[in-house]
Amino acid sequence: MQAFSALVTQLGYTRSRNAKVALIADYLRATPDPDRGWALAALTGEADFAAVKSSAVRTMAMERVDPELFRLSRDFVGDTAETVALIWPETAPPANDLRLADAVDAFAGVSRARAPALLAEYMDRLDSDGRYALIKLATGAMRVGISARLAKTAFAQAFGLEVDAVEEVWHALSPPYASLFAWGDGGPRPDPEGTPYFRPFMLAHPLEDGTVDLADYAAEWKWDGIRIQIVRVGDDTRLFSRGGDDITPAFPDIAAHMPVEGVFDGELLVRGAAQMGEAASFNALQQRLGRKTVSAKMLAEAPAFVRLYDLLIDGTEDLRLLPWFVRRERLEARMAALPADRFDLSQIIAAQDFDELGRIRDGARDAAIEGVMLKRRDSLYVPGRRVGLWYKWKRDPLSADCVMMYAQRGSGKRSSFYSDYTFGCWNEDGELVPVGKAYSGFSDTELKWLDKFVRQNTLNRFGPVREVEKSLVLEVAFDSIHESKRHKSGIAMRFPRISRLRRDKPAAEADTVQTLRALIT
Amino acid sequence: MSSAPHWIEPHPHGIFVRPANAWIDPSRPVSRALVTHGHADHARGGHDAVWATPETLAIINLRYGRYPGENAVEYGQTLDLNGVKVSFHPAGHVLGSAQIRMQYRGETVVVTGDFKRRPDPSCAAFELVPCDIFITEATFGLPVFRHPPTSDEIAKLLAMRAAHPEGCVxxxxxxxGKAQRVITELRALGYHDPIYLHGALEKMxxxxxxxxxxMGPLLPVAGTDKADLKGSIVLAPPSALADRWSRRLPDPVTSMASGWMRVRARAQQRGVELPLIIxxxxxxxxxxxxxxxxxxKEVWVTHGREEALLRWCELHQIKARALALVGREDEDEG
Known part of the structure; x- marks a missing residue:
């Protein structure tokens, strides 16, 4: 556990990507199985223990610390795990004698009711860095500023492998990755054949200001749903989200209707009545995401379907090293075998040239269209984002001038800054009503200025939230706007972010809710 | 508190001792000021008459110039200001730092200014002064703040220096205060190499x-060859860490000595790679x-995380109140 907690601590204070990779690689080489496998699981976000949730961490802390003192501390520190690690009263110098793999075994076997006591027993045995690392591991949220990709890169570097080769088999393996480390130590490559596992997605770069030649690129709509991969092996069908999470239980209506073996790439959408059977917006889909079971009512009211983009594996034949247009022909040939109410084909947009494509894009009014995808006709299916192969060309964002109403402190790195802002627009009665919340889009310098503004213009404090003088106009950009019963204003923005600080503009000249309602799609 | 005004009056800009007609650490110019120590959020310019320890006066003279009326008060010496008996006692915070004890009509009040209890080779040790009303700071008044042994932190600094011979820390x-503390703690652990200083630290x-x-051998960074700084420890004010100034150093590991370093996000915000909780x-x-x-009998809290300290007092059935003084922690000293 000490080696792992030292790694977690050092990663927290290391800025350079290469230095992080080197730290993890050194750890993976020097640490025995299965500890290193569990550490890798923690760093890639694959370690998760159903019985140990952040509520267990809080329950445990409340038994040792006054709840009010804990709350004040949590407000200041900005992170529950760190607060517990720091506040934990040490009655004797900790022995630091806990083994990572033993803790993991215990977490996997513990009941929800016993979890707080087990955690507390471990807390007593660890120093503050150890407590921090263990809580982060147990609750499955490391947040040490490294991505799963970086951890895999470190693994590959530690053992002289290619990271894409590691990615390819990664999703077929599970912690503590004995076969993966055996491969690293010179054994055979793990062979996941015969199991339905996730293949890394090919992704697109934004098309900034450039143009492409439609002789070389095909254009499709970019749908505002959930990108998914459907994998069928034998009679087992799985649905994976972009990160490789298995979301099959939330969409049994899709999984049960895929008759063809292979690996498909597509967009999961929900048919909404409001859209006359067309694809409904992302909001409708979110109702279903993350559910372990779905009610019959939900299946009936928001039936899911998949708009297919690509075919990666046809039967057992891997098509990924064939050009896009060949894969597209193979996909089209497969469509007849798929039930039409569950699967359709993403259509190619017919345009003479790039200018015409631009006009078609600007004329698209469908709420489920995010923009246009441009795919190089000869592109192989390669994981990740590669320059020059696929581009996404989003519709221009909408924007509105809103007034800052409340601010809340951020968490993690931003725990001392008021970085989350609730903003509002004017209603018919001349009152400001909240229309959204944003915590991105500004520079570090602007954040400092905003933080200072909040501190100097506080009217009221409600725990971590401050109500501010309604004087600052924020230009807010967003992708679309929808009806919402949850908000007093009756509207909700999709992906709002602060695009500019309009210190020049008086609050009275900010937009009205009515103006925003006109933008509803 | 009783309904009659107390002879000690907290105001947003300082503590007023009415019978003595004097302010303690006022944040705006007054005619008579008692100053606990030389940090900018306690010692401001513009007062007519000032009482402080000789060391604090020397620090003020160096940083801000002179006051028209300066009265040096030794630790333990008792003054009489219009019937209020006033004495200064070591606070262990920085050189010259003092708690101020006042006695009037049978009641004793102590104002700590800023203080610490653990040993510090660069200043006199904190003295426990019994009193009826204890007016304390609460900069680190949250139970998450437990400073580890200073020698452990200095050992981390020495280990980083040893592991990084081609660069500097x-x-x-x-x-x-902090710069001199780090230097003297390093010397106490047997480090006798020259320590390099940013120009802003030299005079203090x-x-x-x-x-x-x-202090042992101290050398200015200015005028020293980059190559000669390899394997060295360099001290600079926190504002210089991310400044262009640091480009003259060979591959520096960024460190920071502060109690705030206990919280990861605080260290990360400053880009600190080696946090030292000192x-x-x-x-x-x-x-x-x-x-x-x-x-x-009563605790009054001047500044810092006063809510938590009040809660602790409540849990321990100690009468306590917050004074909400403004302008403290402007230097973010920790």
């Missing part, structure tokens, strides 16, 4: 040396232990 340390280190605090303020345990040992 750049330690951010406040110019008054010289002042400490003049007051008999052994503080000149009492941590949570020191604050609460001190209140227990002083055992006053």
């Amino acid at each position: 750049l330690v951010g340390a406040y110019a008054l 280190c010289a002042l400490y040396a003049d007051h008999g605090i052994a 503080s000149d303020h009492a941590d949570w345990d020191e604050l609460t232990t001190t209140i227990r040992e002083v055992a006053p």
Whole structure:
């Protein structure tokens, strides 16, 4: 556990990507199985223990610390795990004698009711860095500023492998990755054949200001749903989200209707009545995401379907090293075998040239269209984002001038800054009503200025939230706007972010809710 | 508190001792000021008459110039200001730092200014002064703040220096107090190599040396060859850590000596790679232990995380109130 907690601590204070990779690689080489496998699981976000949730961490802390003192501390520190690690009263110098793999075994076997006591027993045995690392591991949220990709890169570097080769088999393996480390130590490559596992997605770069030649690129709509991969092996069908999470239980209506073996790439959408059977917006889909079971009512009211983009594996034949247009022909040939109410084909947009494509894009009014995808006709299916192969060309964002109403402190790195802002627009009665919340889009310098503004213009404090003088106009950009019963204003923005600080503009000249309602799609 | 106004009056900009017609650490110019120590948030310019320890006056003279009426008060010496007996006692915070004890009509009040309990080779040790009303700071008044042993932190600094012979370790340390503390703690652990200083630290280190605090060999970074700084420890004010100034150093590891380094996000915000939890303020345990040992009838909290300390007092059935002084912690010293 000490080696792992030292790694977690050092990663927290290391800025350079290469230095992080080197730290993890050194750890993976020097640490025995299965500890290193569990550490890798923690760093890639694959370690998760159903019985140990952040509520267990809080329950445990409340038994040792006054709840009010804990709350004040949590407000200041900005992170529950760190607060517990720091506040934990040490009655004797900790022995630091806990083994990572033993803790993991215990977490996997513990009941929800016993979890707080087990955690507390471990807390007593660890120093503050150890407590921090263990809580982060147990609750499955490391947040040490490294991505799963970086951890895999470190693994590959530690053992002289290619990271894409590691990615390819990664999703077929599970912690503590004995076969993966055996491969690293010179054994055979793990062979996941015969199991339905996730293949890394090919992704697109934004098309900034450039143009492409439609002789070389095909254009499709970019749908505002959930990108998914459907994998069928034998009679087992799985649905994976972009990160490789298995979301099959939330969409049994899709999984049960895929008759063809292979690996498909597509967009999961929900048919909404409001859209006359067309694809409904992302909001409708979110109702279903993350559910372990779905009610019959939900299946009936928001039936899911998949708009297919690509075919990666046809039967057992891997098509990924064939050009896009060949894969597209193979996909089209497969469509007849798929039930039409569950699967359709993403259509190619017919345009003479790039200018015409631009006009078609600007004329698209469908709420489920995010923009246009441009795919190089000869592109192989390669994981990740590669320059020059696929581009996404989003519709221009909408924007509105809103007034800052409340601010809340951020968490993690931003725990001392008021970085989350609730903003509002004017209603018919001349009152400001909240229309959204944003915590991105500004520079570090602007954040400092905003933080200072909040501190100097506080009217009221409600725990971590401050109500501010309604004087600052924020230009807010967003992708679309929808009806919402949850908000007093009756509207909700999709992906709002602060695009500019309009210190020049008086609050009275900010937009009205009515103006925003006109933008509803 | 009784309904009649107390002879000690907290105001947003300082504590007013009415019978003495004097302010303690006022944040705006007054005619008579008692100053606990030389940090900018306690010692402001513009007062007519000032009472402070000789060391604090020397620090003020160096940083801000002179006051028209300066009255040096030795630790333990008792003054009479219009019937209020006033004496200064070591606070252990920085050189010259004092708690101010006042006695009037049978009641004793102590204002701590800023203080710490653990030993510091660069200043006189905190003295426990019994009183009826204990007016304390609470900079680190949250139970998450427990400063580890200073020698452990200095050992981390020495280990980083040893592991990094081709570069240097750049330690951010406040110019008054922290820089001299880090230097003297390094010397106490047997480090006798020259320590390199940012120009903003030189005069204060010289002042400490003049007051008999052994600093060992100190050299300015300015004028030193980049190559000669390899394998060295360099001290600079925190503002210089991310400044262009640091480009003259060979591959520096950024470090910072401050009690705030206990919280990861605080270190990460500054881009600190080697956080050193070294503080000149009492941590949570020191604050609460001190209140227990002083055992006053009432605790007043001047500045910092006062809510948590009030809650602790409530849990321990100690009468307490917050004074909400403004303008403290402007230097973010920790």
